[in-house]
Amino acid sequence: MSELSPQRRELRMSDADRERVVQHLNAAVGEGRITLAEFEERVAGVLAARTFGEVEPYVADLPQVVPPVRExxxxxxxxxxxxxxxxxxxxxxxxxxxxxxxxxxxxxxxxxxxxxxxxxxxxxxxxxxxxxxxxxxxxxxxxxxxxxxxxxxxxxxxxxxxxxxxxxxxxxxxxxxxxxxxxxxxxxx
Structure with a gap:
């Protein structure tokens, strides 16, 4: 999410968007990248966020899951x-x-x-x-x-x-x- 365009940062998130971010955080705690306390804090922030830009700080230090892109x-x-x-x-x-x-x-x-x-x-x-x-x-x-x-x-x-x-x-x-x-x-x- 760290490469969001300014227009994308201002877009409101749907419940499905928030759920995808929570799943990403869940995978990060399962891999040992963040602690359970960090997970709880980040999930609370994500659920309270209104826009994509507000969520960015909660996932900025985590690797992004990017599927391979075909030409x-x-x-x-x-x-x-x-x-x-x-x-x-x-x-x-x-x-x-x-x-x-x-x-x-x-x-x-x-x-x-x-x-x-x-x-x-x-x-x-x-x-x-x-x-x-x-x-x-x-x-x-x-x-x-x-x-x-x-x-x-x-x-x-x-x-x-x-x-x-x-x-x-x-x-x-x-x-x-x-x-x-x-x-x-x-x-x-």
Missing amino acids: VIELKSMASDLKRTGRWTVPRRIIVRNSAGSVKLDFTEALITHPIVEIHLEVLAGTTVLVMPPGASVDASDVHTMAGSLKVRHQIGEQGGGAHFVVTGRQRMGDLVVRHQYQFWRWRW
């Missing part, structure tokens, strides 16, 4: 939906091949380790939705659309400081929608 992944599907949501590791390049189904790549909770993420689309007869994390910027000017449209919503990249996404390829007989996460009270989509 390229290819996501393929035919006549079905293709989704990536929640906590997932984003490679430097994503190739999406989908026919007769919708695609949704939600980057709001994803672990993004590269400053530039390339997404190449080969989508036929389906809508593609890319949900950007806070502060992300997007260049989708090299996407060829046929019998569909390109919709960029919520002024992506206005805050700056986040990852930059470069979207290329073909979106045929369906829309490409690039947006931030929608939120209404406690619901997010």
